[in-house]
């Protein structure tokens with residue numbers, strides 16, 4: 001561990017201001033969790049509609065706490081007030097950690113990360129919430145790859161304890177220390193993992209999705225598969241889980257996994273998600289996936 005990282009840990013090195021790029025399922029969840037646990041956060045998206053959705057989700061989660069008597073209305077207003085939605089980079093120069101949570105596409109992410117780097121302090125840490133894309137590859141677009149790593153949350157962010165902190169080839173110890181600290185501030189359980197497509201959790205999860213896909217091809221009924229896997233003890237079956245994740249996000253991630261492990265992950269396993277993706281059945285986010293949502 002480098003001297004700088006040890007120094008940071010010794011000072012208790014708080015993350016005082018955070019920022020998130022993308023106000024979707026994950027960006028909205030990250031903003032909520034950060035604010036709720038006391039770290040103010042800026043939330044940037046490219047569309048007003050996205051920002052409104054992110055704020056609405058955070059508001060719903062907080063209102064639930066108030067209605068259960070676990071939070072006062074004043075505290076709710078204060079937490080909501082510490083999330084600042086924005087369509088530009090105002091205030092990003094004051095952020096200690098910036099988490100990127102835009103679409104799962106390496107080119108888009110590299111463009112967003114490279115642009116963001118121009119608006120932040122040279123000490124700030126940039127982290128990607130990518131599910132599968134290599135951190136070393138994303139870092140190729142950056143001037144300061146040592147200040148970059150993965151910070152992979154799970155969905156729904158407020159409920160899932162684990163965060164994978166991914167070390168790219170050039171990531172410094174100080175960067176890892178800061179992101180671990182931020183994860184702890186958010187009440188999460190960080191694990192530091194090496195860089196590869198899918199990191200740790202998704203190397204287990206995507207073969208499971210692939211098994212589901214093959215069963216569908218063999219004539220399986222997704223509703224029955226879900227029931228069977230719930231009976232086995234999973235909190236939800238694979239079809240419902242895909243709807244929660246977002247079929248579009250899952251499809252892009254499956255492509256990265258197939259390209260990363262061509263000998264192990266059969267490319268055809270993108271079959272069912274490809275059909276759903278082409279039919280624009282993205283899951284809960286747009287009201288229709290395997291199931292229909294109000």
Ligand code: NAD
Nearest residue numbers: 022023024025026045046050101102103104130131155245
């Ligand atoms: P989403 O589709 O719900 O949200 C993506 C958001 O990014 C949208 O609001 C979009 O407007 C915004 N966006 C696009 N380009 C942008 C830009 N240039 N600047 C700012 N915002 C931009 O997607 P999501 O499910 O939140 O996934 C985001 C990332 O998190 C992906 O990399 C995904 O792989 C990862 N992830 C997703 C899950 C999951 O279960 N959904 C879990 C872990 C990680």
